[in-house]
Amino acid sequence: MSAGRDLLARVWTELDPDARILDDVVDASVSVPLPSRLSTGELAWSSVAAATLAAGGHPSSLDPDRIAVAYRSDRVLTIDGAAPPVWSPFSGFWRTADGWIRTHGNYPHHAAGLRRGLHLSEKADAEQVRAALADRESTEVIAAIVSARGLAVPVLPEDPARDAARRRTPLLDIRRIEGRTGPRHDAPGVGPLPLDGIRVLDLTRVIAGPVCTRTLALLGADVLRIDPPALSEPEWQHLDTGHGKRSALLDARSERIHELLAEADAVVLGYRPAALDRLGLGIDALQHRYPGLVVAQLSAWGTDVPDRAGFDSLVQAEYGIALVESPDGERPGALPAQALDHSAGYLLAAAVTTLLRRRALEGGSWSVRTSLRRVAAELLGMPRREEPAPEVTIDLPQHTVRFLVEGSELQTARAAIPGVEFAAPRPWGRDQPRW
Numbered sequence: 001m002s003a004g005r006d007l008l009a010r011v012w013t014e015l016d017p018d019a020r021i022l023d024d025v026v027d028a029s030v031s032v033p034l035p036s037r038l039s040t041g042e043l044a045w046s047s048v049a050a051a052t053l054a055a056g057g058h059p060s061s062l063d064p065d066r067i068a069v070a071y072r073s074d075r076v077l078t079i080d081g082a083a084p085p086v087w088s089p090f091s092g093f094w095r096t097a098d099g100w101i102r103t104h105g106n107y108p109h110h111a112a113g114l115r116r117g118l119h120l121s122e123k124a125d126a127e128q129v130r131a132a133l134a135d136r137e138s139t140e141v142i143a144a145i146v147s148a149r150g151l152a153v154p155v156l157p158e159d160p161a162r163d164a165a166r167r168r169t170p171l172l173d174i175r176r177i178e179g180r181t182g183p184r185h186d187a188p189g190v191g192p193l194p195l196d197g198i199r200v201l202d203l204t205r206v207i208a209g210p211v212c213t214r215t216l217a218l219l220g221a222d223v224l225r226i227d228p229p230a231l232s233e234p235e236w237q238h239l240d241t242g243h244g245k246r247s248a249l250l251d252a253r254s255e256r257i258h259e260l261l262a263e264a265d266a267v268v269l270g271y272r273p274a275a276l277d278r279l280g281l282g283i284d285a286l287q288h289r290y291p292g293l294v295v296a297q298l299s300a301w302g303t304d305v306p307d308r309a310g311f312d313s314l315v316q317a318e319y320g321i322a323l324v325e326s327p328d329g330e331r332p333g334a335l336p337a338q339a340l341d342h343s344a345g346y347l348l349a350a351a352v353t354t355l356l357r358r359r360a361l362e363g364g365s366w367s368v369r370t371s372l373r374r375v376a377a378e379l380l381g382m383p384r385r386e387e388p389a390p391e392v393t394i395d396l397p398q399h400t401v402r403f404l405v406e407g408s409e410l411q412t413a414r415a416a417i418p419g420v421e422f423a424a425p426r427p428w429g430r431d432q433p434r435w
Contacts, residue, residue: 003382004042014172015354032064034336035389039382047343048416050350055194061418069399071337073413084236089126093332096138100155102317113150155332158320166377173369193220204270210241211345217244242425248433266294274307287365294355295367302371312341315372340372
């Protein structure tokens with residue numbers, strides 16, 4: 001059995017007690033061209049395959065090149081023919097006196113926190129950051145950056161025992177609460193698409209959560225994304241993952257959020273679990289207040305560290321992936337895509353789609369949790385290679401689509417799930433917070 005199909009079988013066992021659907025999924029070699037030492041291509045295939053199965057499709061129709069382009073969508077994105085700057089100069093690996101650290105500064109407030117932690121001016125550039133880090137020890141400098149509300153983690157080797165323990169927990173932690181379903185749709189799929197008629201409230205940001213809700217919109221759901229008015233989203237990031245969703249601005253403390261939740265079938269949460277709990281938007285509070293609501297929660301580090309912010313690149317660095325993928329045995333490397341993000345998104349979409357169906361059949365309230373750290377542990381337990389396979393040339397025009405968004409021509413990756421096509425993204429924050 002290939003690594004990809006083995007993972008798909010285990011994921012489906014968590015999603016649905018009836019595993020007969022896997023009987024005719026051929027045990028064939030999976031070759032998604034995402035070259036790395038770790039099984040990135042197999043992880044990508046199994047994640048998209050899970051979402052495809054949940055939508056009623058079959059993994060045999062998946063196109064490996066299409067999956068690879070979808071996972072690297074930021075590399076094919078153009079706006080009016082130009083590729084946007086995806087990474088901030090304040091995001092990356094930095095050498096310290098005793099090793100390496102990884103920072104994330106794509107959001108202005110995180111870049112500002114990095115500079116404050118290093119006692120640099122607001123106009124300091126990347127070279128000044130590099131100089132400020134070179135003679136300081138990693139633990140000291142990380143503590144200073146984090147205390148200033150920046151984001152930094154150590155680049156560490158993998159810990160096989162820790163990762164094995166993490167793999168003994170569910171990749172998709174699904175729970176059901178007995179009780180009434182509440183005034184929601186009896187079943188998804190009132191139209192030609194699997195999720196026609198379903199309402200999904202999207203409280204997520206930054207790749208993983210938006211990939212999940214973009215997939216739910218692709219499958220027919222009415223997805224309304226809500227963002228805080230004071231925290232703008234980089235245009236490229238929203239356009240890369242905003243397909244088919246409406247986008248509105250609303251304070252999470254507003255009563256309007258609860259009015260929207262009262263009429264939703266599912267909500268996807270992508271903010272820090274502790275922050276959501278403080279707002280009364282954690283899983284327990286939502287399931288108590290809204291019987292029958294399907295709640296999906298994604299975090300970077302897991303619910304055992306509920307107040308810690310993080311991103312795919314930081315999890316890769318701290319959990320050993322960066323050193324496994326080192327190009328020379330000394331400098332840290334990275335996966336060929338933000339694969340933890342994308343895989344978590346597709347797996348969560350598979351879970352939401354399946355749980356909506358199970359709610360209709362079995363009643364009750366359902367929740368599902370996963371984290372980038374849990375996906376990382378899964379990847380680190382899969383087979384690996386001595387060296388990455390060589391890059392392959394992909395015919396990109398077959399796997400991209402163009403939209404006109406507010407007068408700008410947008411090129412993005414096409415949907416990895418076969419048989420359905422994305423609708424255009426809406427401009428960020430331009431819709432009203434209503435169904």
